[in-house]
Amino acid sequence: MLNVLFLGSGTSTGVPVIGCNCEVCRSTDPRNKRWRSSLLVRSATTTLLVDSCPDLRAQALRHNLTAIDAVLYTHEHLDHTTGFDEMRAFCWRRTERLPLYAGAGCLSMLKKMFGWAFDESNTYQGYIRPAAHDHGGQPFTVGDIEVTPVRVLHATVETYGYVFRSGGRSFGYVPDIQELPAESEPLLENLDALAMDGLRYRPHRTHFCVDDTVALMQKLRPARGLVTHVGHEVEFGGLQAYLPDFIEPAYDGLEVVLD
Ligand SMILES: [Zn+2]
Ligand SMILES: [Zn+2]
Ligand SMILES: [Zn+2]
Structure with missing residues (x-):
């Protein structure tokens, strides 16, 4: 069994964007309110957090999230890392x-940004005390969830997506991508569900646009496709109508249950 919760489905600015008066930013549909991208993956016994985005505090409060078994990072961009300090609350317990x-x-x-946490002399319970693992792009297991890193190209930084497997079910998560290297393709084929970057309709220099995601999913053929890391140029209902049957927009609070 895998239970996947979209804590946030937005791009780096979040939606609404500060100071923006566009139709999406003014929308009252809660599915057009997007916190920065972050994901919770749960099996019967294990809870994984993917990325510590700047909205982590609000996300944890909304979903009464008090404990995680591990945190995984896709890449170092600030919209995926700067909620690091909020993980103190998980370390108190x-x-x-x-x-x-x-x-x-x-x-x-992360060691440069939050050096104090990684310092071996940090024994104070009130701080985050991480046990850091460089996965080197190789599969690893946490509790009863198998995790396969998937190398992707995105901007100028080393970036990974992840495939999670537990109880015979599979879920892929690739929030930031501009190109999928050929050797990574087989890792994302025929999954039970796959969530992928779809920033906007117009092409973007460092992200997939909606049509890129649709084209790749038509090739990779997940049973259920989801579009995430979405910006304010994309209205939820409009995107829902635009996407082929097997693909849907993710939204904050969406839970995908694979059992
Ligand atoms: Zn991002
Ligand atoms: Zn806007
Ligand atoms: Zn990024």
């Missing part, structure tokens, strides 16, 4: 260090 998985590039940036 555990005696062991909090397992943290990332690629080498992201890990070294």
Whole structure:
């Protein structure tokens, strides 16, 4: 069984965008309110957080999230990392260090940004005490969830998506991508569900636009496709109508249950 909760489905600005008066930013449909992208993946026994976005505090309060078994990072961009300090609350409730998985590039940036947390002399329970693991792009297991990192191209930083497997079910998550390298393609084929970057309709230099995501999903053929990391140029209902039958827009609070 896998239970996937979209804590946030927005791009780096969030939606509404500060100071913007466009139709989407003024929309009263809650599905047009998008916190920064972050995901919770749960099995019967294990809870994983993917990225610590700047909206993590609000997300944890909304969903009464008080404990995680590990945090995984896709990449070092600030919309995926700057909620790091909010994970203190998860550390108050555990005696062991909090397992943290990332690629080498992201890990070294996290150590620069939040050096105090990684310092071995940090024994104070009130701070985050991570147990850092460089996964090196290789599969690993946390509790009863198998995790396969999927290398993707995005801007200038080392970036991974992840495939989660538990109880025979599979879920892929690729929030930031501009190109899928050929060797990564087989890892994302025929999943039970796959969520992928779809920033806007117009092309973008460092992100998939909606048509890129649709074209790739038509090739990869997930049973259920989801579009996430969405900006304010995309209205929820309009996107829902635009997408083919097997693909839908994600939204904040959407739960995908694979059992
Ligand atoms: Zn992002
Ligand atoms: Zn706007
Ligand atoms: Zn990014």
